[in-house]
Ligand code: FAD
């Protein structure tokens with residue numbers, strides 16, 4: 081049986097990867113994107129926003145044949161560089177060595193690479209086409225508004241795949257036919273982006289301390305290049321990820337209400353005073369602070385839960401459209417890429433029964449999406465708390481020792497999520513077993529040397545199977 085024509089809504093990171101994987105498997109692919117073609121002149125520039133790529137996302141790029149092209153532009157991040165309130169900074173490695181690292185990538189460039197790959201594989205892009213409404217009969221009728229010609233264009237599809245992001249229009253259309261059980265939980269914190277320029281772009285006289293020497297040696301980066309920088313401050317924090325050009329994109333995460341919050345830090349003077357108090361070292365690295373703070377909007381953060389991801393065999397959601405999460409584990413795109421891989425493989429094998437295929441996709445992916453949603457929320461608390469309590473520090477140190485004594489068996493949850501492709505739900509479950517173990521072993525102890533390691537070893541082998 082020949083492969084059906086497919087229709088993808090949304091040409092962002094997940095939609096473009098899915099289009100590539102489907103086209104490579106011989107499916108016809110039409111993909112509709114509301115924005116203009118990012119490759120066209122005059123559009124490519126703009127702010128550089130970046131994100132962290134880990135093993136799950138890397139695997140998707142490998143299957144698309146994109147690793148060489150994309151990884152040439154990636155910056156390795158070995159660990160978190162934690163900047164304390166006193167200005168002292170310390171690098172905490174993510175993994176055991178440089179085989180366990182993550183990568184900072186430009187969102188825009190990654191999207192362009194994915195669009196190019198999809199087109200090379202035969203996918204047909206339709207830019208400037210914003211899905212407005214959809215109706216479903218034996219297939220789907222999609223109505224798009226074209227912002228360039230001002231017209232409305234109809235597209236008949238056997239079925240629609242929705243990769244149109246957290247505010248998915250396809251989801252809204254599906255929900256109108258049969259409720260998907262949508263629940264959106266706002267975090268109550270927002271974010272704002274700022275920029276640390278490359279050293280060459282600092283205004284004369286404002287070069288940060290120590291930078292003149294680095295600059296003289298040919299360095300481009302104002303702070304350590306190969307790290308994800310974090311300034312944790314209790315209820316809020318800043319992070320910075322490196323860009324290939326030598327700049328860093330800084331993101332401030334701050335409550336929406338209370339003090340301090342985006343509601344109280346509501347003028348440039350207050351924003352500057354807030355940074356002078358809590359992030360003075362960072363402020364000195366952001367020469368365009370006022371302009372950045374005024375120009376860049378506050379983004380909202382929320383988790384999206386759905387009971388159903390599909391409408392029979394007529395429409396299916398994936399990526400953020402199905403399960404937007406908070407960004408604190410750096411896994412939203414990584415998880416969406418796993419969706420794209422799983423869906424392309426399922427469709428390849430079972431396109432003759434779409435209702436089954438969509439239900440099966442949901443059955444496989446939804447527990448994993450729920451697990452990473454929860455772990456991402458938990459990571460925010462762990463991230464921004466610079467002053468963890470003594471019990472937490474003891475358990476963390478004990479966890480390190482057990483991981484060393486039992487490689488491939490006691491594996492930190494962060495590592496299972498970031499450096500392996502084991503299902504997120506399994507990483508969550510194993511993490512819970514390990515955490516219980518640490519609590520039991522450390523109870524009543526004040527130093528890690530007081531822990532009975534023979535007992536610890538016995539419990540680890542009893543409760544945890546070796547990873548494949
Ligand atoms: P999107 O990237 O949102 O793409 C959706 C596409 O659909 C867009 O191109 C949009 O223009 C298009 N579209 C929308 N509506 C329509 C319509 N009606 N018609 C046609 N087209 C439409 N993830 C990581 O893995 N690592 C990170 O480090 C990381 N950091 C993050 C930091 C922040 C501050 C945030 C907010 C998120 C972060 N994420 C990260 C998550 C990541 O950005 C998302 O999970 C990822 O972009 C989801 O991809 P997507 O293709 O599903 O959705």
Ligand code: E0Q
Pocket residue numbers: 132160182308319407408409410411459463
């Ligand atoms: C990563 C890599 C936006 C963002 C992206 C990330 C991470 C964090 C904190 C944030 C988690 C970590 N992390 O360092 O534990 O690993 O992607 Cl805020």
